[in-house]
Amino acid sequence: MMFRVPKTPPGAPLLIVEHMTMRFGGLIAINDLSFTAKAGEITALIGPNGAGKTTVFNCITGFYKPTSGRMALIKGTHDPAQIVATTRLGGRWSPGATQPQTPGVFLLERMPDYEIAAKARVARTFQNIRLFPGMTVLENLVVAQHNQLMQAAGWFTGLFGAASYKAAERQAVEKAATWLDKIGLTARADDAAGALPYGAQRRLEIVRAMCTEPVLLCLDEPAAGLNPRESAELNALLRAIRQDSGVSILLIEHDMSVVMEISDHVVVLEYGTKISDGTPEHVRNDPKVIAAYLGVEDEEVGIRDQGPGIRG
Amino acid sequence: MTEPSAQAANAPSLTGTSAYNHSEPITFIRQLRYAGVAMLLAFGLSMPLLALKLSQDISNHLIVEQRFLLLASAMLIAFACGLRWRLFGLRSQWPAEALYLVLSALLLFFLIRAFHGLGSLFEATLDKGGSEFLIALGLLACGTALQSALAYALHVERDRWAAALPAMPEGLAARFGGHCAKHANTGALVALVAFPFLMLALTGTAGAIKWVDNFGVQILIYIMLGWGLNIVVGLAGLLDLGYVAFYAVGAYAYALIATQVIPATFPALGVWAFWICLPIAGLLAALWGVILGFPVLRLKGDYLAIVTLAFGEIIRLVLVNWTEVTKGDTGIQTPRITFFGLPFASATGDRTFGEVFGLSGSPTIYRSIFLYFVILALALLTAYTTNRLRRLPVGRAWEALREDEIACRSLGIDTTSTKLTAFAIGAGFGGFAGAFFAARQGFINPKSFEFIESATILALVVLGGMGSLLGVALSAFAVIGGTELLRELDWLKSIFGPTFDPAQYRMLIFGAAMIAMMIWKPRGLISEREPSIFLKERKAVSGTLVKEGHG
Structure with missing residues (x-):
């Protein structure tokens, strides 16, 4: 039993999240989040504690149903018209998407958790093992x-x-x-x-x-609680997984050495809102991210001390 | 009470064996001294209350009754306990030691006092069969002391023995053990098949009916029910308190089809009623399992337990009140089992089993033996199916569900259908057992399907060790067999007086055994889990790691 064909070609969009909002009563945990995870890449989702990262994971893997928004998992080549058509039709996936050989699209927000794992082939790990x-x-x-x-x-x-x-x-x-x-x-x-x-x-x-045999592997803080040696082993394992099986990885992580070292693409969340999206280089230098998450420069402390910034 | 391991860590190891970390080497003289102190303490504490008793004689005069034998046995027990605690307790400091001695003496004192106050039973014991009681106590004490001495010799002197003896016996023992384990199943099967004939040879027809039917068939019915519930509770981790409902469905399916449907449609098939109804009863019960399963899929733990409990009661109440069909409490007379169409006894003059096979005498014994083999076959079918299912994806999914339901769903396992199959298959075996029960009894009414039955079956599964077939069988053997055995202990009357009926103490003993189990073996008789598959070697999984499941 091998990976399902057709595979989404490397670099093409695999998971397209559009306008995802999740409300718990009056609390907006995720506010209008949109991002794209590309096939064959490691996409990291970072943000301060309580930013809503795990909630995003729970929505993608079907453990929560988002209040609104669309999550499309692409099988084969990306065809925007097909996503629209499937959404209109009201099905959980485009016709034939569960058959091998047929390209298609899965609308994850419509599928129960076990079906997302079994049919759309999104696997996950948990923050608490x-x-x-x-x-x-x-x-x-x-x-x-x-x-x-x-x-x-x-x-x-x-x-x-x-x-x-x-x-x-x-x-x-x-x-x-x-x-x-x-x-x-x-x-x-x-x-x-x-x-x-x-x-x-x-x-x-x-x-x-x-x-x-997933096409997308969602890892919720895989390095949490690991010592530096185990952390390095984990990096090696994740790289090997991507190289050998071509699986795309979506990663929540607090350990910046892991994030910056292995991810191709970083999405930064703060209070449920996306504040930055790009390569690790881009994110590392984004003043918004630095202010909100990584900490501010020494000379700016005086000015920003009163602000809501969380220093890492 | 201090933690032994903490003390063991502080005290230097002198004896070389891990369990004995005393600050001083243990000598037998020291043991005796400690035990002597315990005995003296017991003497001091129990002397006024035990040895002398004030009572009134016929003319209402106060007299002092002397009971020095009772005192002596109390002291003996204290001596034995002192010896034992010194040997087994890992206390290395004298205050803890002294506290232990005082506590043990106090405990004894209260025990004896409590017994004394228990009323008629022990009053009668002390007055009538007092001497036997005291001898029993003395024997118990001596036995304890002997056991302590033996344990001392085995554990403390082990190194010396080990040096003296070649390694051969150990290897032999291991080989013998391995040999036994390998052939245990075959041995057990041979014993089970031989049992009715052995009983027939040993106890004659009348005795064999009792042993085969009251013991063999009764125990096997509960083993089968326990194994059926084990699928739901032990493997899938779904706490089901209403299992007896499926037993009832099976029994009434047989009763109603055999007495209403078959005579109305194909009366010629009447003699085959049991064999026709058996699969139908199983299927119907499985269907009811699914019907129960659907609404409770979302429930977990306590809530699941309550709803299943209610389901069991609903079925029973329907059976009681739907009198047009079930005849309510009056019950239904069910046709007896036939030997594949050949009746064992016939009122209408049909050829019977005995006539065909040229066997004279009461048909009851032949029927009992046949019933025994039918339920044995059904129970073995349950065990076989369970064992196979555990090695199939669905069985592994059950166990995974018990371990972690959320992880199951993250791996793409459809937990709905997994739970429903567990309910259905478990219920199906309950239905088989129910049909058999009805065919064996010849009469059923809702009284046989009360909550206490569900509780007993669940207790068998819990006592046996959830998920373990052998454990459930052993606990059924002990609980059901033990209950029946209490009826056989008439000789106790010679000790406790003619009014003593050991069977009355069934629930008391059962409860005490449950408490003892929960203290010493909280995960059941066999708590270890056999893995369903292995790469290099089969290693049992410790019961402490296995989850109990919460719905």
């Missing part, structure tokens, strides 16, 4: 391949030990073993996931998401 702690490392990765294995097993034909299911299961284990090799956890494959050290759990969660 959500592994299956009582299952082994290998089981965690096999569960991630649930939908592929389900197709092989049917609902119950696997009950009688069908050969096709056995083959599919062996394949799933092989894929899991390959990934475990990459993160150096092969020796612990048969240990409970909950018994792993924190850094290993983080890597395992990322790899588990990769086992669903």
Whole structure:
């Protein structure tokens, strides 16, 4: 089972978020956010605490339904007319988009969470790691391949030990073993996931998401709680993932060394509003970002001290 | 009470074995001294209350009753406990030690006092069978002391022994253990198949009916119900308090189809009623599982438990009140099971099982043995299916759902259908068991499907260790078998007097056992989880890591 074809060509838009607004009662968590994540790139979403980054993630992965806005995930080449047509038709995706070989578009705001993962192929990790702690490392990765294995097993034909299911299961284990090799956890494959050290759990969660064969991988603070060595390992893993599988990555991160080092494109949020959008270089030098997030220059302190700036 | 590990960290290790970190080497003389102090304390505390008792004689004069034997047994217990605590407690400082001795003596004192005040039972014990009671206490104390000494020898003197003995026995033991584990399933199966014939040979026809039907069939029904509920509670982590509803659906499906539908449509098939209804009952129960599953999909934890509880009660109340169909509390007479169309007893003069196979005597024993094998087959089917399902994507999804539902959805698992299949399959097995129950009893009414049944089945799953088939079987064996066994303890009457009925203490013992389990084995008899797949070696997952699920 390989990546779905047609793949969105590198550099073309993969996820187009337009005018996304999320209200919780009177609180506007995200205010008219628009950005585009391109295929094959690492897009970072940064911002001070409470800026709404995780809310954006929860909307993209279907755990929240945005109050308004459109999130289009492109399969194949980008065709603006198709997005408009699909939106008008009222479906969750363009006709045939779930079939292999057919290009199309998925409107994520209309899809429930598990469908976004299964059909649109958007995988995610969580800020507070959500592994299956009582299952082994290998089981965690096999569960991630649930939908592929389900197709092989049917609902119950696997009950009688069908050969096709056995083959599919062996394949799933092989894929899991390959990934475990990459993160150096092969020796612990048969240990409970909950018994792993924190850094290993983080890597395992990322790899588990990769086992669903996503086109877009959303990582919510993958470097949180990691020491510098583990942080460097994470950078290497993310780069390797992008290079080997061509998956696009959407990343929330506070660790600027990770963000500036590996991302191609940075979106900065503050109080739910986008304040900057561009390359790491661009963002790093954007006075708005510096004022709001990275801190202000020493000589400006006197002037800006009363302002709402949060210094990093 | 201080944490043993904290103390162990402070005290230097002298004996070399990890569990014994005393500041001084343990000698047996020291043990005896400590135990002696405990005994003296017990003497001081219990002397006035235990040894002498004021009571009135027939002419209303106060007399002093002497009960030095009771005092002696109290002291013996204190001695044994002192010895034991000194050996097992990891206390290295004398204040803690002294506190322990005082506490143990006090505890004993209160215990004896409480027992003394319990009223008729122990009054009667002390007056009538007092000596036996005291001997029992003394034996208990001696046993404890012996056990302590043995533990001392095994743990403290282990290094010396290990040096003296070659390594062979250990290797042998490991090989023997491995051998046993490998053939445990086969052994258990052979024992289960041989059981009714063994009972027939050992206890004769009358005894075998009791052992096969009251014990074998009864336990196996609960094992099957426990295994069915285990899918919902143990694997998928959905707390279901109304499981008995599906048992009732199965039972009434059999009763109604066999007594109403089949006679009205194909009366010739009457003898096959059980075999026709069995799959129908399972399917109907599974359908009801889905019907229950739909509205409760959004609920979690306590809320789920309450709604399932209500569902169980609704089914029962419908059975009670829908008298035109279910005949309410009057119940329904159900046709007995047949040997694949061949009845065991016939009022109309049909050929019976005994006639065809040339077996004389009461048909009851043949029916009991046949019932035993039917429920054994059904239970094994449940176990087989559960084991296979655990290795299929749907089974793994159940367990993943129990571990973390949100993570499941982030991996594209449709939690709705996963939950519904768990409800449906679990309910289906409940339905099978229900149909069997109706065919075995020959009569059903709603009284058999009260909440206490759901609670018992859930207790089996929890006591056994959620998710473990062996654990559930063991707990069913202990709880159901133990309950039945209490009826067999007539010899206790010779000790506690003729009015003593051990079966009356069923719930008390059950409750005490539950509390003891929650203290010492909170995750059930077998808390470890067997992984469904492995790369290099199968390692059990510790129960502390496995989640219990919250809906």
